[in-house]
Amino acid sequence: MYKAPRGTQDKLPSEQSYWAYVTHKAQGLCQLYGYQRLDTPTFEEAGLFQRSIGEGTDIVEKEMYTFKDHGGDLMTLRPEGTAPVCRAYIEHGMQNLPQPVRLYYLSPIFRYERPQAGRFRQHHQFGCEAIGDEDPSLDAEIIELAWRLCESLGLRGLTLQLNSIGCPECRPLYLQRLKQYYTNHSESLCQDCKARLVRNPLRLLDCKKPICKELAQEAPSITDHLCATCNTHFNDVQRLLATIEIPFTNNPFLVRGLDYYTRTVFELHPKEEGAQSALGGGGRYDLLIEELGGKPSPAIGFATGLERLILNLQRQDVAVPNIDQPSVFITYLDYQGKVEAVRIASSLRHAGIGANTPPGGRSLKAQLKQANARGASHAVIVGGEELERGNITIRDLTQGQQQEIPIDQVVQHLSNLQQGPTASIQNGVIW
Ligand code: HAM
DSSP, X not given: OOOOOTTOOOOOGGGHHHHHHHHHHHHHHHXXXXXXXXXXXXXXXXXXXXXXXXXTSHIIIIIOOEEEOTTSOEEEEOSOSHHHHHHHHHHTTGGGSSSSEXXXXXXXXXXXOOOBTTBOSEEEEEEEEEESOOOHHHHHHHHHHHHHHHHHHTOOSOEEEEEEOOOTTTHHHHHHHHHHHHHHTGGGSOHHHHHHHXXXXXXXXXXXXXXXXXXXXXXOOGGGSOOHHHHHHHHHHHHHXXXXXXXXXXXXXXXXXXXXXXXXXXEEEOSSOOTTOOSEEEEEOTXXXXXXXXXXXXXEEEEEEHHHHHHHHHHTTOOOOEEOOOOEEEEESSHHHHHHHHHHHHHHHHTTOXXXXXXXXXXXXXXXXXXXXXXXXXXXXXXXXXXXXXXXXXXXXXXXXXXXXXXXXXXXXXHHHTOSOOSEEOOOOOO
């Protein structure tokens, strides 16, 4: 029997309320902050990711789904959302729009990782990118957006970790010191870190192995090596975050797993900590657009993993609104009633009222049971003597009361009843 591939999941109808809730909140925030949606292809030229994420990273070295297509070109399933957004920004001449350009995406992401709770081979990200300005107020805006998303979803106990990893002016000296420190401890490093020491020493700070984590604690700190410009930028970001009351913790060892970052980096962590627990993360990538062939366009962004947000909502028992379900169930007694029921259901839906009819010849009792099980608010009963009188019965399933009304008034009657706020949500995201 076939199963979903390891590390992937079917998003079942019973879980769709969470997906609708999270994507609805995310899109609402984007509207408030002025971010516009951009959808990019699911696969891109492999070189785009190799160049931007960096050759010495786990993603490029071990996790990309890369394949040669029938034309012999090397393609990669999107392992992150930032590089495709930058590619599209350059390709569509967005440098000529008023800067910064604020964009967001909701996309499936593919990484060949070892699956475990909250870590998948196909996951989904909501990400925002503000491109074309290096002002620290944009750093504060992006971090605020990420924080407010988690907060407005109802997640509690969040922490925000913040760091600056400098620029090409100050980082080389720091890397030299870092390399020196780790060379003195190279005996104790894990195999992966021994290789990282040669190829990409910053990644050493990111290793999750206990021995390497312990060594990282004593390593030189990047914030002690920032140049004056990076230092001022970092101080400004912190001042602005304090002004808008976003609580953060400085973590001088936060470096993130992608090579394109400069200056500000940050991560959001949930209450229950774990090696793979980041709910979201991001930072500045001031040089990436230039690296990919565009005009110098400093930028900052973040992405959150939707599966991880949902996992934490479930762990914290956060109640989410239901997705709109048809609220009227049209039951019938006989064949004539069935024909009339199909006609009434059709005209209700035409008037914007969700309606279902039960197929097959079930008893009225069984049909009403199904109406209750589906959470319908009203049942319409069609057939028998009422139908001969030109009437139907409407039963309020929550109150248990019913009344007979003329058949030609059913749409008007139900639309009057349906007005007012409902705690439900539309399912509207196309991946
Ligand atoms: P990232 O930290 O690699 O950053 O991924 C962002 C978020 O995606 C993580 O914090 C996590 O919640 C989720 N995530 C990552 N890998 C998995 C996985 N295997 N299974 C489930 N969830 C996962 C980026 O991708 C950057 N592009 C973020 C960014 C945007 N930086 C600047 N702009």
